[in-house]
Structures are given as C-alpha cells and as structure tokens.
Amino acid sequence: MLGQLIISSLVVGSIYALMALAMSITYKASEVPNFSQGEMAMLSTYVTFVLLSSFGLSFYPAILLTIGFAFLLGLILEFFFLRRAKNPTPLNLIVITIGFQLMLYGIAGWKWGSEQRQINLPFSESKVIVQNDVFALTELNLATLVIAFIVLLVIYLLIQKTKLGLAMKACQQNVNASKMNGISANRIMAISFGISSIVGAIAGVLVAPLLTLDPSMMWDPLLKGFAAAVLGGMKSLHGVVIGGLLLGLVENLFGFYISIEFKSVVAFAIIVLVLYFKPSGLFDKHYVRKV
Amino acid sequence: MNKPTFFELVQLNKSFGGLKAVNQLTFAVKEKEIFSIIGPNGAGKSTIFNCINGLYNPEQGQIKFKGEDLVGKRPDQIAKAGIARTFQNLELFAHMTTLDNILLGRHNSMKASILATVGLSFKRSKAAQEELAHRRKVEEIIDFLELESARDQFVSNLPYGKQKLVELGRALALEPDLLLLDEPAAGLTQEERNDMIFWIRDIRDLLGITVVLIEHNMQMVQNISDRILAINFGTQITVGTPEEVLNHPEVIKAYLGENIPSTH
C-alpha cells in the first residue's frame, strides 16, 4: 500500500510542483505572487477542451495552440494590468492579480457554466502500464510524471543555459543594471509571465482528468502550489519543486494514515511550522535589509 | 568611588561570513563630549553603530553604557536605555508628517494603553492630556530645529536637508543621554552644514547630550569634535584630539595613500 501511496503522492506532488514552479517564476521576476495563476491555468484548460471537442482537433495540435493561448494570457496580465499600476507596491500588485483571478473565474463560469465536463486526454486513467506487488501505475499517472519532469527539465535548461534565462536572472537581481546592459526588462517581465502561464496551463491539463473540468477546479491546486512554493522558498526554483513533491507526500501520507478530512489543514499547518523556523522557506536565503 | 565609564566598546568583533567588519575595537567616550569616528569607506563605521543599536549581534566583545552591557539586547531596549540614533540613508516614516515622525520619538515616554487611547477625543481623558503634554515637548524640538514650516507636511515631500533635521528631531524627542549621528553632514549644502555644526554643539551644550558621530566631512569633524577615533578595516588606527589625529601619518595614509607629503 505504501508503494501505491508514494506513487499517487508523486503524481499529485508533480502537479503541485508545476503550479509552484509557475508561481515562483513570476515571483522571482516581479516579487508578486500571482493569485490568478490557477484561473489562468483553468482557462487554458478550457481552451484545450473547446479545441478538442468543438473543433475536433487532435490532442497535440490542441495542446500547442493552448500553449500559445496561455503565453498570451500571461502577456496580457503583465502588459495590460501589472505594468500599468500607478503605485506598484506588493499589496497593490497582489490585488491586481486577485482582480484578474476574479475576472477569469467569472468569464469561465459565464461562458461555460458550472457543469463539470470531461476532457479526453490520450492517456487513459484505467489502462495500467506497470503492475507489481508494490504499486500499480496507470497510463495517466505515467504521463503526468513524465510530462511534469519534461517541463521541469525544459525550464531548468531555459533558465540555466539560454540567453533568455540569463536575462531573466539578471533582471531579478538588479533591474536597473540589466536595463543599462541592453536588456529590455519590460519584455523579460512579460515573457516570464508568459512562461509561467504555460507551466500552469500544462498543470491544468494534467489535472483535469483527475478533478473534472469546471471553473473552480484550480482553486485547490493553486492554493497547494502556492503553499508548496512558500514551503520550498519562493525564489528558489529547485526549492519550490521539492516543496511541491514534499507537500504531495505529506498530504497523502497523512490523509491515508491519519485523517483524510484534515489533510489540507495539516499540510498548511506544517508549512506554517516550517516557516516559523525558516521564514523564507526551506531553500531560500533570508535577506535582511541593510541600513 | 569609581564612576563607570559613560560609554565604551570593549574588544568588539563583528564578521559577515568571511569578512571581519569590526576587529577587536576598543574605545571609550566621556560624558558630554562630542566624539567623532572617521575612516575611509568600508572601514566598518556604520557597522559599529548597528552593533550599538542592536541591529547586529557582535560575536565577541562588550558595549557598555553607564556600566551596563548592551550586547544581545533588542533595538527597542537600547532606545529605552537612553541611546538614540540617526541613519546614514534616512529611515524616516515616509507616509507620515513631520509632526508625527517626531511625536513617535516620544512614544516610549508616553504611557497610554490601547484602552485608554480609545478616549483620545475627549479633552479630559488621560490619553488626551498626555498627548497634549508631549505635543508641547515636540513643538519645542520643532522650534529648536526651525522646522515649523514643515510641521504638517509629509516628510517625503520635504527637501533632503529638512528630512535630515526631522530624523534628528525624532532622535532628540527620545531625550537620549547618548546620540549617535551617522554622517549628519552628508548631502547637505554648505549653509546647512554650518547650521548642523551649531546644532550639534547646542545639543551638547544646551541639552547635555553626549554625541558620537560618524563623518567624512573633515571641516565638520575638525570644528566640533573633542576627540576623534580613526579606524580602517574595522580596527583602530588612533584616537585623540583633532590635531593629533588629523596629522597622524597612518590616518593620512588610509585616506590618501602613501607618498603624499605630510601637511605638517
């Protein structure tokens, strides 16, 4: 049983890790946790659904178009809203993301209603790929793990090995110096939001078969993703991924062995406990302002 | 009976990672003297103030104020002990007025509890009476520093020179025994600097407050200091009267480098 638990923990944890990663990318760039992350992912997932069902596209083209849509959505948030804030304090920017979240939620509910829909991924939930004494792995589980891993790898390579990644890191550390070195900080910010939106969208598409597609499907994953990011340390990309996996593990183990009702609360409580000892998360450095 | 030294640092050590910012520093300040600390940039001067103030915790050493060791205490405890300071880059309360900023310096002298302050708008209440009494004290400081015109303005709207005075006023409102000034002349015009020299003298002569200042401006340092401590790389070069220190070869070398003809 434990083996099965660990598998499901990893699957759920990967989703959390993706959401946490999306959160962290934009937080590192803008110092703002993006509360609309979940709704952006949800909307992108609806787009996939519409492309698959109404337009009859096959899976991979639909995903490609969704990725484009997600990127655009991220750009819209940054370019039309966040950038225009007159007084960009952290709280004000958070409020903008909350406003965006409410708008997207409303638009989704308005357009598609609150009935739950089924999205058809080419990965079956019932077809079991690996079966042994310790655990059973469905096609969907495997796909989730693999896709999540690929996304993490791509992001890692992007940040560490490309010029874009270098520019992103530069902007995080010192915006003015970056600008003076020819980097368009605005463009980098917009791209960061776009990329983060794509990561979120992929998480949304992977989660939809598990949770069914309705406007509020991403609330819980967003919250958990946010919590995981905080746990891992919001500015540390590998930290948030570990945070996501850890959260998935803690939540599922607690839920199975002790109480399924309290598992969310306990997960949060543990995070608060960790924060008490490490105020900037497990892997992040705690900066003290110099006077 | 041997009265304890008014203020002294004993073998103070503070490192940041591998960098030793303050190294076995020892000096004493006499009551009611104006004591300046000079040294090139990065010599560790602000670090000293931050240690005294309680913002940093030194690894070793003592900071003795009227006989009591301050190391390990919180900044608010050190303020209550009678030490006030200003900051190199100004730490004003940006969204409040000059009056409120200076009134905050009276915070500790005021005793009204939360419950009592609910009755602030009633003239006879203890909270109101206390507030008015301390307001009068603050007005004295505003008068002393000639800040009347800035009284109801938000400090972020004030010119830099006035902002520095507001921070000074806030520190004075604590009625401290020891005042730490971190580069009081920085960013001021010549006129403002001359005024500042008079004010620091008045603070010592009229208010009886001992002043320790960090300063780069040698004109001010020469003019007002009773004694000067010169440091570099976190340790003492020399300490003494302005004539002694400013002509000390090591001090000159620290600022100007070698092979410079002495001014003597």
Added chain:
Amino acid sequence: MRNLKTTYFEDLQLFKDGMHLFWSAALIIALFTLPFFVKTYYLTILNLMAVNVIVALGLNLLVGNTGQISLGHAGFVAIGAYTTVLLLKLGVPFLFAFVAAGLVSALFGILLGIPSLKLEGPYLAIATLAFGLAVTTLIGRMDFLGGRMGMNVPKLQVGWTGLKYDHSLYYIILSVTILAVIAIRNILRSRIGRAFQAIRDSDIAAAAIGIHLTRYKLYSFGLSALFAGAAGSLWALYLGFINPTLFSFILSINFLVIIVLGGLGSITGSIMGAVVLTYLNLQLENVVDIPLLGAALFKFSEVFMTTTGISNVSWVLTGFILILVVLYEPLGLYGLWIRTKIYWKRWPF
C-alpha cells in the same frame, strides 16, 4: 475663510469644525430616525453594510496602517459568530456574548500573530490563509458547533424596548458601528496608531525609537481580530443561521477588496469601501434585473456566452473594478473623494 487652529487639542478632537459637527450630527440623526421612514428591507441592507464596515475598520488597521497582510480574516469573523451563538444558546445575555466574541477573537488574533512575526509578503499571506482554512475546517468537524450543517441563531430578548425586533437589531448594529468608528479613529491618532504606522513605514527605525515590534504587531493582529469578531457576532444575529461555508476564503478576499477599494489606511475609506461593495454585491446578485444593462448583458450572453452562467458577471465586474482602482486610484474611493474635494476647492482653476 478657513478656520485656523489655535490649540493643540484641535488636532485631536472628533469634529474639525462646526460644519463637520453639523453634518455628522445630521447623518447620525438621519440614520437613527430611518426606521420610521423606510421599509425594513432597507434596514437589513444597512445592517449588512455596517457589519462590513466594522470588519473593514479592523482589517484596514492591520493591512493599511500596520503594513501586514491577512487572507484569512473570515476566520476571525467565524470565531466571533460561533462564540456568540454558543453563548446565546447557553442563555448568556447578548451583551456578554458580544464582548466575549470580540475577546475570544482577539485572543486568536494574537495567537495567529505569533508565527507571523517573522514572516513577510507571500509567506505571511500563506500563514493567514492557512489560519482561515483551519478555522472553517475545524468548525465543520465539531458537532457541538453544528458541524457542516450549521446552527440557528437564537433571537435576542428585546421585547422590553417596545420596538419591533428588526428595529432593535438595527439600532444595536448602528450603535456598535458608530462606537467602532470613534474607537478606531482615536486609536489611530494616538501613540498606538502612530506606532503601527511606524512599523509599516520602517520597522528598523520603529525599533530604534523604542517600539517593541513583537508586542505591537501582536496588538495590531489582536485589535484587528477583535473588530472582526465583534462584526461576526452581529452578522450572526443578522443572518439567523450560520454554517462554516459562509466564512470561506472568498469572504476573506471580499474584505480585502473592500479596504483596497475604499482606501488602505483610511477610516473613511473603510466605510466607503464597505458601503459601495455591499451595494454592488447586492445589485450584481440579480444582474438581469438591472435596467438597460441587464437586458443588454442577457442578449450578449445568448450569443457569446451562456445565459445560465450570467450570474458570473458579478465576478468579472468585481475583478475589473478592483483592477481599475489599483491602476488609476491607488488611494481608493477615499483618494477619489479627496481629489474631488481639492478640485472643487480650486475651481475654476
């Protein structure tokens, strides 16, 4: 000619000048005589607005004045509500139940404040969010609190006043709100309020002038929770029935929207935000009934969206207004109000 101040006390007194006193008195008299002129329905709307005002005053103290953040304030409202209902059921007179609600809530506020001392920004946000979640989840599991089904709220014994029940409730809520406004106003103008703002503007300098950061942050959380708990107590009476789903994360967000919309750090802002948002929420509950706009929206929904989902327009609108406020008037409705006043003062220049 504008009156110039001649005494220090004039900076502290409640009413700036004769005009201010006159209009405030007029407003209060109008509010007190309202039950004799209007239908009970309008009184219940005012009750709801008043409850939101009280929560907003407390939340703004914490967020706008002390610079902290709380995404779980609905938890304090819940604690106030449930404490009150429990005590009323045990036969405790309402006055004691009300005071207890506030104090219990304040206690939890301080408890939440403790882990929050070292946290900032998103870390603090998550901690407060966790709190809000924990409160509703735990209440939902406790049967003596009605569990997930909820509890009925006993009616108050106000027959002795000779007034109708609804009127009595209205007067109670109105009186508490007025007291709350005066209390917050005085606290903010005192050394305590100044200390809160000092923490917001520069906690390093605040400590350097002798403010015990821990203690004052806890005061702020406690006070803020006190107000929320008191409001919860009144809200329970207003609703007649409470269950955990009322006190969701959405409610916490609602409160945050109120203070941002109204104006952070401003008492007038809290009041304006609460009044406007309560009104907006009520109107948007039945979007289609709005003249002209409702019909146009319905037509639009038929073509591009779904008509069943039309109630979601309220989300879109709220979100949009929130964004507009932050983008164009970061000081909120209060900022707009000040700008308007200045414009008319200087008109025609």
